[in-house]
Every structure is written in structure tokens, then in C-alpha cells.
Amino acid sequence: MPDPQPPKAAFAMDPVHLPLLFPPPLMARLRRACDLDPSFVVRDFGDPAAADRLARTDVLITGWGCPGLDAAVLAAAPRLRTVLHAAGSVRSLVGDALWEHGITVSSAVTGNALPVAEYTLAMILLAGKDTFAHRERFRATHTYPTVAETAHTGNVGRRIGVIGASRVGRRLLELLRPFDFTVLLHDPYVDPAEAAALGAEPLPLDELLGRSDIVSLHAPDIPETYRMLDAGRLALIRDGGVLINTSRGALIDHGALTDELVSGRLQAVLDVTEPEPLPAASPLYRLPNVFLTPHIAGSLGNELERLGRIVVEELERLAAGLPPAHEVRHSDMVRVA
Incomplete structure (x- = not known):
């Protein structure tokens, strides 16, 4: 069943990527699916200025430049249940603490x-x-x-x-x-x-x-x-x-x-x-x-919108009570990038 209250979400990434990941039409869809302040972007999970918002966050929307997600994140965001990664591999991003606490992780790696x-x-x-x-x-x-x-x-x-x-x-x-x-x-x-x-x-x-x-x-x-x-x-x-x-x-x-x-x-x-x-x-x-070439094969420029669209679709599924379509499991880590 869909949650009657939209999940509270926050961005955690280098904000320079946001306009390409979520151009206005996608950002509008994102904000319809969750409670999100687009101006709030976490760069440091220990930042006192971010403490109040993180304490109320159910979903982290991460991307390039996001700090590592470890036990400190769980301490700062005790309501966190889902991480939606608007990029590729989560190998260097997600720490053992998140897996141990059963946090759902999804990645736009297919995009x-x-x-x-x-x-x-x-x-x-x-x-x-x-x-x-x-x-x-x-x-x-x-x-x-x-x-x-x-x-x-x-x-x-x-x-x-x-x-x-x-x-x-x-x-x-x-x-x-x-x-x-x-x-x-x-x-x-x-x-x-x-x-x-x-x-x-x-x-x-x-x-x-x-x-x-x-x-x-x-x-x-x-x-x-x-x-x-x-x-x-x-x-x-x-x-x-x-x-x-x-x-x-x-x-x-x-x-x-x-x-x-x-x-x-x-x-x-x-x-x-x-x-x-x-x-x-x-x-x-x-x-x-x-x-x-200088590491350009992956998503660049207008290709980032594809990654943002995957995240929006995952959040819409979450808001509708459906499981993620691009979930990354801890067991996958032994053989995926």
C-alpha cells in the first residue's frame, strides 16, 4: 500500500550535478513524489546546519561527490530507509553499517x-x-x-x-x-x-x-x-x-x-x-x-538526465508502495562494479 505521507528526501552530492540530473520537468516530478527541499544539499553529514533536516530524512538521493555512507550517516539520519544513487557503482559509497541496518539501496547504474x-x-x-x-x-x-x-x-x-x-x-x-x-x-x-x-x-x-x-x-x-x-x-x-x-x-x-x-x-x-x-x-x-580519453565513456552532459529519471521513477515506485526496480543487494558486491 502506498504511504499516505510522502517520504522526506534530501540530496547528498556535489550540487554542480543537480541541474543536469534533474532538469525542471524531472525536478517537478521528484517533488510530487516526496517532501524535498531542492536547495538543501548535504556535503558533510556532520554539518550542524544539516542536522535537523537529516534527522527527518527517509530517503537520501545521492550522486557524485556524496560523502561515504557509514555509521555516522545512520547517526545523523536515524529515519533513513532508502538510498537512491543517481550515478553508477555504489561500491565506494555504501559502508557495511547501511547493509547491516537493512537500508534499501538503488542505483542508476543501468542508465x-x-x-x-x-x-x-x-x-x-x-x-x-x-x-x-x-x-x-x-x-x-x-x-x-x-x-x-x-x-x-x-x-x-x-x-x-x-x-x-x-x-x-x-x-x-x-x-x-x-x-x-x-x-x-x-x-x-x-x-x-x-x-x-x-x-x-x-x-x-x-x-x-x-x-x-x-x-x-x-x-x-x-x-x-x-x-x-x-x-x-x-x-x-x-x-x-x-x-x-x-x-x-x-x-x-x-x-x-x-x-x-x-x-x-x-x-x-x-x-x-x-x-x-x-x-x-x-x-x-x-x-x-x-x-x-579522460574518463568520458560514462554519462556526461545531457546523458545525466537519464540517471535522474531512473531515480525519479524509483521514488515514484517507493511512494506507491512498490519495491525498487534497480535495487543493489549486499550479496551483489562480491561480483559487481
């Missing part, structure tokens, strides 16, 4: 997965056409490539290796379906039947690396995946192969990857690195076989 998958698809298609190398040659010579120089260019039959059937990985697999690719998948939690339903051939990691023309990394950043692509595994990728990383830099041994890229044996599209950003002296900024 954030789409632009990452779109970015990855675009890079796969561009890499298959050898776009980056052709651009460099064209800049240097101002001449068109010969037939010999394009003999191995094209996207027909490219073998695309996807590491991780995460939310991004699954969206990417969906986007790859219309193209003439052979899609390979490594994910220890996906059985052969599910992989087939996703349109991919399941393989052990080492075999996937050895067979793929383009490898795209979508595994979660957890202890088990730390530097999962080390020097030995990077060496399995064929000469001229392309590595795309839109996940986290920590999944790759950065020193070993730098060696491979400096040698020219591999190509890479890197939206994330370790560290982030790279030092100014890093050769990756200058190598012609590296396409480096």
Missing part, C-alpha cells in the same frame, strides 16, 4: 551502462577500420592509403573478445548483435547456455585473449580482478591487437601495458588508466597507437 557500451561500440568499429593509424598516416603524408595498406582493414568477421558480462558488458553484447562479428565472452559467472543467449561464445580468459582481434574489458574492480591482465596475459593478444578499457585502470598491469604499447606490438583505447590521470610524462599521451 550509466548505456553510454559506456555506446562508446565501446564506437571504438570497436573505428578500431576495426584501423581509423587511428590511418589518421596518423594521413596527417603525416596527406595521401590516401594503398590497397596493400588497407588489406587487413574492415569489420567483417572481426573477433571481439568481451571480458565480463557486467551491465556494460551485456549492453555491449546487445549492441554488437547487428554487426558481422564473432563475439567471444569470458565471465566465470555465465554458463554456456546464457552466453549463447547473449550471442557470444564462452571461453576461458587466456583462450579469449589469444583468439580476439579486439579485446574489451568490462569486469568489476574487485580484489580477484586486480591486474587480471598482467604481462603474461597481455602477451597472449595477437600482434596488432586492440585493447579497449572502459572499466578501471587497476584491472591491467599498467607497466606491462605501457611496455607493449611503446614497442608498438599492441594498440589501445583507454578511457581509464592507473593512475588516473596519467603523469604528464607518460608516453601514452603521445603514442600513435594509443587513443586516450
Whole structure:
């Protein structure tokens, strides 16, 4: 049954994101679904000026820039029952205390997965056409490539290796379906039947690396995946192969990857690195076989509205007495980003 009284909600994030997350029509829907003061945004849960409002808060609407949610939050907001995260992963946000107290957590991670998958698809298609190398040659010579120089260019039959059937990985697999690719998948939690339903051939990691023309990394950043692509595994990728990383830099041994890229044996599209950003002296900024972007694959600009819309819909469900559609459970933390 819906609650006769709308829940009392508060924002907890860097307020710079609010206008893009919740443009006026979405903000109006949000305020119809809850008791919310849009001018009240928590930046510090220990701030005495926020104490009265937090003490009456049932729902926290969080986002980038939100302080960690730990026992101090429960002390400041004893009525808190729900956290709606208007961004992606909650791994670094939610502390054990919230799980232990049964706080419901929902995330807009599915909305954030789409632009990452779109970015990855675009890079796969561009890499298959050898776009980056052709651009460099064209800049240097101002001449068109010969037939010999394009003999191995094209996207027909490219073998695309996807590491991780995460939310991004699954969206990417969906986007790859219309193209003439052979899609390979490594994910220890996906059985052969599910992989087939996703349109991919399941393989052990080492075999996937050895067979793929383009490898795209979508595994979660957890202890088990730390530097999962080390020097030995990077060496399995064929000469001229392309590595795309839109996940986290920590999944790759950065020193070993730098060696491979400096040698020219591999190509890479890197939206994330370790560290982030790279030092100014890093050769990756200058190598012609590296396409480096500043962590832009996720939601930016008008794409943030999609995340806000998910939060509004979750709050409307809450106000109607329905369970969240995008709940994150404590048990998920062992294998999601």
C-alpha cells in the first residue's frame, strides 16, 4: 500500500550535478513524489546546519561527490530507509553499517551502462577500420592509403573478445548483435547456455585473449580482478591487437601495458588508466597507437538526465508502495562494479 505521507528526501552530492540530473520537468516530478527541499544539499553529514533536516530524512538521493555512507550517516539520519544513487557503482559509497541496518539501496547504474557500451561500440568499429593509424598516416603524408595498406582493414568477421558480462558488458553484447562479428565472452559467472543467449561464445580468459582481434574489458574492480591482465596475459593478444578499457585502470598491469604499447606490438583505447590521470610524462599521451580519453565513456552532459529519471521513477515506485526496480543487494558486491 502506498504511504499516505510522502517520504522526506534530501540530496547528498556535489550540487554542480543537480541541474543536469534533474532538469525542471524531472525536478517537478521528484517533488510530487516526496517532501524535498531542492536547495538543501548535504556535503558533510556532520554539518550542524544539516542536522535537523537529516534527522527527518527517509530517503537520501545521492550522486557524485556524496560523502561515504557509514555509521555516522545512520547517526545523523536515524529515519533513513532508502538510498537512491543517481550515478553508477555504489561500491565506494555504501559502508557495511547501511547493509547491516537493512537500508534499501538503488542505483542508476543501468542508465550509466548505456553510454559506456555506446562508446565501446564506437571504438570497436573505428578500431576495426584501423581509423587511428590511418589518421596518423594521413596527417603525416596527406595521401590516401594503398590497397596493400588497407588489406587487413574492415569489420567483417572481426573477433571481439568481451571480458565480463557486467551491465556494460551485456549492453555491449546487445549492441554488437547487428554487426558481422564473432563475439567471444569470458565471465566465470555465465554458463554456456546464457552466453549463447547473449550471442557470444564462452571461453576461458587466456583462450579469449589469444583468439580476439579486439579485446574489451568490462569486469568489476574487485580484489580477484586486480591486474587480471598482467604481462603474461597481455602477451597472449595477437600482434596488432586492440585493447579497449572502459572499466578501471587497476584491472591491467599498467607497466606491462605501457611496455607493449611503446614497442608498438599492441594498440589501445583507454578511457581509464592507473593512475588516473596519467603523469604528464607518460608516453601514452603521445603514442600513435594509443587513443586516450579522460574518463568520458560514462554519462556526461545531457546523458545525466537519464540517471535522474531512473531515480525519479524509483521514488515514484517507493511512494506507491512498490519495491525498487534497480535495487543493489549486499550479496551483489562480491561480483559487481
